[in-house]
Amino acid sequence: MQALTDLVLDWYLWIKWLHVVSVIAWMAGLLYLPRLYVYHCGVEPGSATSETFKVMERRLLRAIMNPAMVAAWTFGGLLLAVQDWSGGWLKVKIALILALTWHHHLQALWRKDFAADRNVRPARFYRIQNEVPTLLMLAVVLLAVVKPF
């Protein structure tokens, strides 16, 4: 354990760089996938456009969002190993990131509905869901940067 904390301290800023870059890729997907679902609601199931949306959604989730989420948790988790836990900001940040991770899983479940042509939710539902990662991101970045408490 001591060896790990020493390693993280030696490489702290490099690990934080990797953390922030992974978070950017993860957030890009979390903000864009529900927007694709909004557009997907407007096309006929089985049409060529619908099939194109399915490919875009699958690739975005599998090739970008899933690996980026794992990387954000891995590098963020390494940073956690050397934090001062006396303030409240980090605990609240972790709670909000768990909510963000839950939203990622919800988005993955909705993708399966579109892939099987069985989505019944209206575009308005996905438009509202699109705001959830936006609001969580605003709060998480505020906590990580300003550390207000």
Ligand code: HEM
């Ligand atoms: C996935 C799980 C995550 C964990 C375990 C985690 C943990 C951490 C830790 C321990 C730090 C170091 C804080 C410091 O050096 O002051 C950090 C930095 C940071 N995190 Fe996260 N984080 C996670 C996800 C996120 C997400 C989703 C965002 C943005 C939406 C984010 C944004 C940031 C930013 C901007 C910093 C740099 C703060 C600074 O240096 O001022 N993190 N994170």
